[in-house]
Amino acid sequence: MDIFSDLIMGLSIAITPINLLYLLIGAAIGMIVGVIPGFGPSAGLAILLPMTFGMDPIGAIMMLAAIYYGAMYGGTITSILLNTPGESATVASTFDGFPLAKNGRAGPALVMQAVASFVGGTVGVILITLLAPMFAQVSRSFGPPEYFLLALMGMLTLIVMIGENWRLGIVSALIGFALGTVGVDLETGQGRYTFGSAELIGGIYFIPIAIGLFGLGELFYAFYQGLHRTGTGGIVNYDNEERFWPTRLDWMSTRMTMARQSVLGFVVGVIPGAGATIASLMAYSTERSLSKNPENFGKGEMAGLVAPETANNAASSGAMIPLLTLGIPGSASTAVLLAAFLLWGLRPGPLFMEQNPELAWGLIASMYLGNMALLAISIFAIPLFVQIIKVPYRILGPTVVVVCALGTFSVNASFVELYIMFAAGIAGFFMRLYGFSAAALVLALVLGPLAEEALRQTLAISRGSFAIFVERPASLWIIAVTVVLVVCLPLLNRFGAKAQAARKSGV
Amino acid sequence: MTKHIKAVDWLPQATMGALAACSISLAAPAMAQEVYPSADETLDWTIAFGPGGGNDIMARTIIDILTKYELYPGDISAENRAGGSGAVGWGYLYGQDGDPYGISTTSGSFVTTPLQADTPWQPEDFTPVALLATDDLVLVVNGDSEIQNIEQFIEMAKANPMNIGGTGTVNVDFIVPTLFAQAAGFEFDYVSFNSMADQTTALLSGALDSMVGNPGEILGLIESGELRPLVYSGQSTPAALGDVPTMGEVGYDIGVSMPRGLILPPNAPEAAQQWWIGTMEKVVETPEWAEYIASNTLTPTVIYGEEFRDFLVRTKNNFEQVLKSVGAID
Numbered sequence: 001m002d003i004f005s006d007l008i009m010g011l012s013i014a015i016t017p018i019n020l021l022y023l024l025i026g027a028a029i030g031m032i033v034g035v036i037p038g039f040g041p042s043a044g045l046a047i048l049l050p051m052t053f054g055m056d057p058i059g060a061i062m063m064l065a066a067i068y069y070g071a072m073y074g075g076t077i078t079s080i081l082l083n084t085p086g087e088s089a090t091v092a093s094t095f096d097g098f099p100l101a102k103n104g105r106a107g108p109a110l111v112m113q114a115v116a117s118f119v120g121g122t123v124g125v126i127l128i129t130l131l132a133p134m135f136a137q138v139s140r141s142f143g144p145p146e147y148f149l150l151a152l153m154g155m156l157t158l159i160v161m162i163g164e165n166w167r168l169g170i171v172s173a174l175i176g177f178a179l180g181t182v183g184v185d186l187e188t189g190q191g192r193y194t195f196g197s198a199e200l201i202g203g204i205y206f207i208p209i210a211i212g213l214f215g216l217g218e219l220f221y222a223f224y225q226g227l228h229r230t231g232t233g234g235i236v237n238y239d240n241e242e243r244f245w246p247t248r249l250d251w252m253s254t255r256m257t258m259a260r261q262s263v264l265g266f267v268v269g270v271i272p273g274a275g276a277t278i279a280s281l282m283a284y285s286t287e288r289s290l291s292k293n294p295e296n297f298g299k300g301e302m303a304g305l306v307a308p309e310t311a312n313n314a315a316s317s318g319a320m321i322p323l324l325t326l327g328i329p330g331s332a333s334t335a336v337l338l339a340a341f342l343l344w345g346l347r348p349g350p351l352f353m354e355q356n357p358e359l360a361w362g363l364i365a366s367m368y369l370g371n372m373a374l375l376a377i378s379i380f381a382i383p384l385f386v387q388i389i390k391v392p393y394r395i396l397g398p399t400v401v402v403v404c405a406l407g408t409f410s411v412n413a414s415f416v417e418l419y420i421m422f423a424a425g426i427a428g429f430f431m432r433l434y435g436f437s438a439a440a441l442v443l444a445l446v447l448g449p450l451a452e453e454a455l456r457q458t459l460a461i462s463r464g465s466f467a468i469f470v471e472r473p474a475s476l477w478i479i480a481v482t483v484v485l486v487v488c489l490p491l492l493n494r495f496g497a498k499a500q501a502a503r504k505s506g507v
Numbered sequence: 508m509t510k511h512i513k514a515v516d517w518l519p520q521a522t523m524g525a526l527a528a529c530s531i532s533l534a535a536p537a538m539a540q541e542v543y544p545s546a547d548e549t550l551d552w553t554i555a556f557g558p559g560g561g562n563d564i565m566a567r568t569i570i571d572i573l574t575k576y577e578l579y580p581g582d583i584s585a586e587n588r589a590g591g592s593g594a595v596g597w598g599y600l601y602g603q604d605g606d607p608y609g610i611s612t613t614s615g616s617f618v619t620t621p622l623q624a625d626t627p628w629q630p631e632d633f634t635p636v637a638l639l640a641t642d643d644l645v646l647v648v649n650g651d652s653e654i655q656n657i658e659q660f661i662e663m664a665k666a667n668p669m670n671i672g673g674t675g676t677v678n679v680d681f682i683v684p685t686l687f688a689q690a691a692g693f694e695f696d697y698v699s700f701n702s703m704a705d706q707t708t709a710l711l712s713g714a715l716d717s718m719v720g721n722p723g724e725i726l727g728l729i730e731s732g733e734l735r736p737l738v739y740s741g742q743s744t745p746a747a748l749g750d751v752p753t754m755g756e757v758g759y760d761i762g763v764s765m766p767r768g769l770i771l772p773p774n775a776p777e778a779a780q781q782w783w784i785g786t787m788e789k790v791v792e793t794p795e796w797a798e799y800i801a802s803n804t805l806t807p808t809v810i811y812g813e814e815f816r817d818f819l820v821r822t823k824n825n826f827e828q829v830l831k832s833v834g835a836i837d
Binding site for chain 1: 557567591704712834
């Protein structure tokens with residue numbers, strides 16, 4: 001087989017001692033970059049990029065790619081331990097990750113997220129190896145109409161997130177949509193609510209809002225509860241050392257979740273621009289619909305953590321497809337990777353894999369090794385991270401504030417974003433106190449502008465006709481999948497539950 | 508000065524004297540201007556964008572050349588002062604009024620950001636050194652399209668208005684096709700995207716009829732035939748695009764480009780401006796510079812000093828006029 005000889009050639013390049021070293025350094029940096037809230041992979045890559053200029057391109061690209069997918073492993077750690085997502089792709093991981101930690105299951109949650117990340121990442125690389133050309137066709141069939149439908153699908157998952165407190169949930173989402181309107185209007189070029197400030201031209205960035213609402217809001221709430229006076233122990237409990245490893249039930253109940261979500265996550269990741277955030281949300285809502293006990297979601301269900309984690313890592317592998325086969329970066333991080341390729345005079349595009357087989361296959365092979373290295377690093381590092389929980393809260397709390405502030409500031413070196421973060425922190429505290437949904441707000445902030453822009457582009461292209469949504473095969477597919485996910489699955493579940501109840505009552 | 512006054516309160520007299528002497532000696536070269544540049548002064552190079560972007564790469568390329576050929580005697584400290592689409596970095600340089608040791612590179616936002624936000628500075632406020640290159644755009648259609656060349660495109664667009672995608676509205680991506688369409692006499696619908704990646708995806712998916720963009724990012728797709736280039740907006744077509752004609756060659760020159768140049772703070776001393784003009788004349792002759800131009804598919808367009816200021820004013824006025832006519836800015 002061609003593919004296997006290519007892969008073995010790639011392995012032989014990736015496995016040289018110096019390249020392995022670069023790969024390990026990249027994986028470790030990725031973990032660290034992911035752990036610091038706000039300091040996501042794109043910021044980390046941009047800062048480290050100039051340091052790779054003197055390096056051999058293959059080693060450098062392996063290292064940069066490892067930083068990129070390694071950050072997905074690290075990003076979840078703070079989602080679980082501190083309820084602070086490091087980036088939009090790990091927001092969904094807080095839904096069940098943080099409750100798990102609160103219930104004293106931080107250890108198993110961290111191990112399962114590392115395994116889920118590994119499975120998602122590795123299945124993703126296998127799919128790249130086997131089916132890259134096929135998925136390149138998927139990448140290129142997405143235009144504005146499809147993005148609008150995808151964003152719509154993402155928004156439907158908001159309904160799942162809002163849950164019982166629907167009035168407060170809707171208000172939260174509306175606030176998110178309102179914040180999303182700030183910035184220069186893409187269509188007309190006019191500033192909306194920018195008040196002439198250059199800092200607001202680009203709109204309100206998601207990171208400071210998410211860190212404020214989730215991380216700082218949770219901290220302030222903990223202070224409000226008087227946790228700083230209780231001595232040791234943080235927001236989460238970690239009482240029993242024996243409960244470090246996941247139970248048999250954890251493994252058994254999430255097997256199918258990992259299998260399903262690695263494929264789903266990869267396919268969504270292949271779509272440029274949709275990426276890991278939408279993948280993780282879709283994963284969460286589909287798993288909830290498929291689950292036998294959806295009422296446990298949001299209260300510390302292992303599948304609710306495994307699903308978004310598998311999906312966001314699979315998606316980050318998937319995003320390499322448009323980058324390698326079309327030269328189109330699907331996210332801020334892959335855009336920096338593309339900049340790196342261009343710096344070395346490489347031109348990713350349809351001919352890239354043919355013209356640079358050593359580089360392309362070396363990179364793909366290194367991703368197998370990188371994911372293994374990351375799994376090992378995670379398992380070794382988890383006991384260290386778990387120690388965080390034992391730090392007295394009066395020390396942990398202020399430290400987290402400082403780390404959040406540094407992380408936020410490091411992205412754009414903007415004081416305005418720091419103010420936004422602190423303001424969001426205070427808002428987050430009150431939202432927590434009165435039961436508003438921070439998740440709905442943040443997701444509305446991410447998806448709102450995406451949907452708005454895509455819809456306006458679509459209508460500009462179709463000259464105002466909505467028929468364009470049913471004229472394109474890719475759009476039709478998305479509509480069909482949405483109907484299945486949103487209408488059929490919950491209905492089937494309901495019937496299933498009724499049938500079960502009937503059977504039980506019959507017996 | 509306030510710092511030194513505060514120091515009086517608690518520093519011993521002798522130290523104070525030393526400090527005062529020190530501050531005089533620091534200020535001396537800047538005031539005297541006898542030797543520029545002084546090897547004792549660190550050049551404070553502002554990069555108004557983050558690492559890895561076009562502006563950053565250009566600044567670091569020039570710094571590498573200056574270092575390699577030992578053209579600058581002192582230390583150079585390059586700082587990424589990103590934020591507000593360049594407003595933060597160039598705002599910093601604006602605050603270095605009269606300082607011969609502040610310097611920065613420009614890119615498209617140097618003209619467009621002041622049009623969008625209330626920046627205290629305008630492009631013409633700074634001391635111009637040189638325009639080194641321009642970013643120009645290529646108009647492309649999908650490789651499957653029946654349109655083979657620009658004449659055919661104009662003909663079809665006249666019969667049936669097409670859409671053209673580009674990045675942003677207060678941007679050269681919007682200005683160039685607008686001026687070109689006015690000159691060639693066709694109408695089009697502009698579809699604005701957030702990034703080159705988004706618009707390329709839209710064009711490949713068949714949603715868009717055509718788009719304009721910087722050739723650098725899509726050369727791979729052009730080479731493989733997925734995208735077909737029709738016309739180039741610069742004064743000369745980059746080698747990588749082959750025999751694609753320029754807008755001037757098809758008879759509709761528009762004379763608008765995004766400036767990649769070098770500036771000093773406002774009111775920088777004449778000697779500093781002249782020294783940098785002389786130095787840049789050497790920089791643009793190096794093979795490293797030629798490679799930078801080629802690998803980033805820029806159009807080498809070199810003009811110096813006041814002519815660069817005129818170029819900036821002309822570009823800004825052109826932009827303002829087009830953007831006002833469509834209501835994008837007041």
